[in-house]
Amino acid sequence: MVYQRHPRTDRSANNVRCGTDDDWESAWKKRFREKMLHGGHVERRGTESIHRYLETLMVMDKKFLGHHKHRDVDTYVLTIMNMVADFYHDASSGNQMDVVIVRMMYLEKEEEEVDLNINTKAPDTLKSFCKWQQGVNPKDIENPHHHDIAVLLTRYDICDGANCGLLGLAYVATACTTESPCAINEDSGLVLGTTVAHEMGHVMGCSHDKEKNSPCPAQDPQDGSFYVMSPYVHLFTHRWSTCSRGFITALFENNLGECLNDEPTTAVYKYKNALPGTVYDGEEQCKLAFPGSKVCTFSPSNFCSMLACEVGPEECMSNNEPPADGTKCGTNQWCFHGKCVEVGERPDAINGGWGEWGEWSSCSRTCGGGVSFSTRDCTKPVPQYNGRYCLGERKKYKVCNTEPCPEGSPSFRQVQCSEKDKDPYEGQMVHWTEYFRKEEPCVLYCINENRVLTALAKKCKDGTPCKPGTRDLCIGGVCKHVGCDNKLDSTAVEDVCGVCNGDGTQCKLVDEIYRDKQDLGYRKVAMIPAKARMIRLEELAPSKNGIAVSDRTEKVWYLNGNNDEELDGVKKFGKVEGVYEHVEPGKELVLIHGPTQEDLIFHVAFYKKENVGYRYKYAEATTELSYTPHYHWELLEWTDCSAKCGGGEQTSKFDCVEDKAGKVSDSYCTGEEKPETSTKRCNEQPCAIKWKVGKWGECHACKGKSGVRGREVECVQESPRIGGDDILVEDDKCTETRPAARELCDSHKTCRKKRGQGEIPDELMRGVWKQIHRRSPNEPEKTYATVCFPKTHSTASSEQSSNTTSSEKSSYATASSEQSSNTTSAEKSSNATTEGSHKSNVTLQHVGEVVEDKMPDDEVKLIKFPMKQIRLNLSDNIFESLGDELSDNLDTANASIVTGDEARKIIKELQKDDEDEDEGEEKSNGTMSSVSWKGEN
Helix, strand or coil: CEECCCCCCCHHHCCCEECCCCCHHHHHHHHHHHHHHHHCCCCCCCCCCCEEEEEEEEEECHHHHHHCCCCCHHHHHHHHHHHHHHHHHCHHHCCEEEEEEEEEEECCCHHHCCCCCCCCEHHHHHHHHHHHHHHHCCCCCCCCCCCCEEEEEECCCCECCCCCCEEEEECCCCCCCCCCCEEEEECCCCCHHHHHHHHHHHHCCCCCCCCCCCCCCCECCCCCCEECCCCECCCCEEECCHHHHHHHHHHHHCCCCHHHHCCCCCCCCCCCCCCHHHHCCHHHHHHHHCCCCEECCCCHHHHCCCCCEEEECCEEECCCCCCCCCCEEECCEEEECCEEEECCCCCCCECCCCCCCCCCCCCCCCCCCEEEEEECCCCCCCCECCCCCCCCCCEEEEEECCCCCCCCCCCHHHHHHHHHHHCCECCECCCEEEECCCCCCCCEEEEECCCCEEEEECCCCCCCECCCCCCCEEECCEEECECCCCCECCCCCECCCCCECCCCCCEEEEEEEECCCCCCEEEEEEEECCCCEEEEEEECCCCCCEEEEEECCCCCEEECCCCCCCCCEEEEECCEEEEEEEEECCEEEEEECCCCCCCEEEEEEECCCCCCCEEEEEEEECCCCCCCCCEEEEEEEECCCCCCCCCEEEEEEEEEEECCCEECCHHHHCCCCCCCCCEEEECCCCCCEEEEECCCCCCCCCCCCEEEEECCEEEEECCCCCCCCCEECCHHHCCCCCCCCEEEEECCCCCCCCCCCCCCCHHHHHHHHHHHCCCCCCCCHHHCCEECCCCCCCCHHHHHCCCCCCCCCCCCCCCCCCCCCCCCHHHHCCCEECCCCCEECCCCCCCCCCCCCCCCHHHCEEEECCEECHHHHCCHHHHHHHHHHCCCEECHHHCEEEEHHHHHHHHHHHHHHHHHHHHHHHHCCCCCCCCCCCCCC
16 A cells, blocks of 8 residues: 655645744744844844854654664764755855754653643644753853754654644744744654754744745755745755745844854764665665555665555555665665665765865964964855765864963963953852863863862863873863874874984983981982983882972072972972972972973982982983884873763773883884784763752842742763763652752842833845845845835834734744735735746735644545565576566556545554554563564464
8 A cells, every 4th residue: 555645746735744834024023123122233244154053952852762762863863963964054055054963862751851841732842842942051152062943853743633744843033042942843754854954944034935925936946856945844855945045144144143153162963974865774764654664665767756665465655755865776776866876876966075274263372382273164166956065174273372471370271260250159259260170171160269169161262281291282172182293183292302203312311219318407319400301309108308409509499498398389490390299198299391491409308317218310411322222012091981980991002112211102113013902991980869950040029029039950860971961860869958949039130111112124124035035146136026015114012903913922833825814914915026027925824823734635645556576476596686676566457545534544553553562562571572564464
């Protein structure tokens, strides 16, 4: 049985669609009004050469997770979002946009989420989801989890029991707003990629491509494919219409998408560089569309035009969508744009190419080693018609301004902490001091005089040193290796002689232990010559005695002179710095990197007549080169543990070592066989469970009044992944007393009176109309359509007096082919006349109204075809050599048709069977149940 809609050219017959309101004007007016009320004048500016980043939160509800429990959910979601990213990369969008996933949240405990109610009522779910996403979105835009758009994926039928085929819902032109930059999407297989791109398009300001609502049709006349913003969602979708390009460009030109300008940190979630059909073959696509089914094989020439799935013995069904691009259709062949072509071939597609690198940015530091970057864009050419996006790095970095900072300058980390002194912390002014945490070297931790330690920024500024004893720097919140040649990811190593990439033979190593017994007082141990490097003075065991250092005259003391033991810290030894510390009580250590500028005298101050042993080690320059170096591989360290808790792995790291000089560049060991790496377990302690509290919210009262303020309190388990979010667990897992979630407060805020809504200048809306009437990206101003534009400067009171609801209400409603009964004459149409006197009538809908746009019963059809299985009669030889070239056939002579409610019932039943099967699995303690064909005994 094949479920077949009318041909794709008959758009009204498609029953999967978007429910967002076609009244885009009211939504745009609302954005302009809000911008003018809160941000002053709306400035227009050019958008060329500006790269935008749609930082996206992906939320998967419990029903979605249950449906995909036997799949890798990460892979499925990333495959879907890779499809979305390709749409936004396409040249037809007219703008450079990257879709970046900044966070993925799995609602395994959906019922415990406060203010979140996901159900079959699409408008209610959207409203609830938008409110909920505000609470999980960090207000700090520098936070790597801060999102610009929130996307919900659900397996609920969001038609509220009706067979309307609704797949998505979103607010229009809400990008960069706090309250409603969100969309909900019903999962129905790989077409979900088109659904998400479409709904995000609404958030970016786009209206539907529909003859009665815009100057653009729903389909591209070039090849019959659907535009992204067609009101009916199809997998057979390749590009954006000129109207959509105009809407997106207008959003940027009017400065309504400024939050999309900031570049995110290094992406945690990276897309798979593959077409969706290579990730999910025909069999898996059938299971996604019709759970429990398998692919019906037709001849390669027909296979790519329609994916047919076997739902029972000798019965096939199709939703009239083609297999996803990349689906295998024959030997060394795949589907691309509905055709079976050679693997790797993309007919008519234009792959992207990188443009030239731009100029280097200013250095992040003026001294001490900062970072500069250069970018390039995928614009020569821009990918088109599903062409591949550019591979490789878009941004490159280099180290700059490496000269040392002036003597006495604070560290770069301290500078960043001090910058926070001007901001009140919990209502009071405090002074912050840097605090380095090895576990999170690129998070800005600071401690104040009240001994409060906190992270004041999720990432340090680029160029912040991040690993003691190295030149490594933070870049984009990640600690990056810097070689001694000041190049990123360089393997160059400074040898013990201080020579970058040296072989360790340009100096003489001195390594002695002083054990002589002496009387009380200062005793001279050794003179360390000028230009010495890698100086190490070490007390071998705890004692009452101590290490001291002076100049060669023994009149100037640099450390512990005059019987005065100093505190640990950075010390000056002439003109160079070193570190003095007690590695344990009574046991001292001095480290000086050098080279020293003068001779130094090493002393031991004896306060007791015992000598526990004092080791002094340094390297001094020499001209004697008689020594022959010997190199070998040696295990010096392990990589960082892959998990903070709960058990992770470390990998052995072998370095090239010279017998006397120690670690040198790996290039000196090229003739030696490098040992194989090994792994070991680490951080196997359980992940800590604790109460996590948010910041107190505003006091809900006016000035001089008492009120209540609240905060979020959750029981969480530490994430094993470094940088990962804490995991929400049951409250009874937290053994400590639950912190208070509410408290009384006194408000110091004056309550403002509600301001009236201002007028909207005509030119703002006229500019949007001009953009969507452009015929090509390069079309000059003079060829804009002449627009008969309705007045836009009406006040709120005049708008509310019409028969439409206020534009302040939500700008969503299900798509309707036509509606005019309740609209005013001013809303009914807006005519656009081109030079050729062509007129485009635009019918507007009521703002916020939900229209049940049901499919007529006679347009929903199930066509039942018996199968003729040729393969049953093939010989082994023919099966092996030609089996994939032959196919089953449909017996069209004996076809029967089912329509209307009966057809809808069959489709619903297929989906229900899978849900019942999952419930059966849970009742049988998780044992897998086999799929049974309908009609099978």
